[in-house]
Amino acid sequence: MAARLSISERLGANSFQTDKTPHLTLSDPALCTRCELKPCIRVCPAEVYHWDTDHLRINYENCLELGACRVACHQLGNGALRWEFPPGTRGVIYRYG
């Protein structure tokens, strides 16, 4: 019987085909400055979003393509996030379901 892997071990096995063009963008960065809760930072399990002094930094290369950040931004935040899947064969490649 195969050993069970932890969530961290499963996520660590993923690989990424990063596109040069970010698939996560902002319609207006000023909306993020005024966003009180900044829920995108809290909901993303891949820690894609970080607040850098005065602006939101988006490490789109680590995106797991869950879409939770889009829901959080548009339901609880200021709706600045533009969320798309990476094009073609780009993005995350899951090794485990």
Ligand code: SF4
């Ligand atoms: S939740 Fe939306 S509006 Fe708020 S900081 Fe994140 S991306 Fe910006």
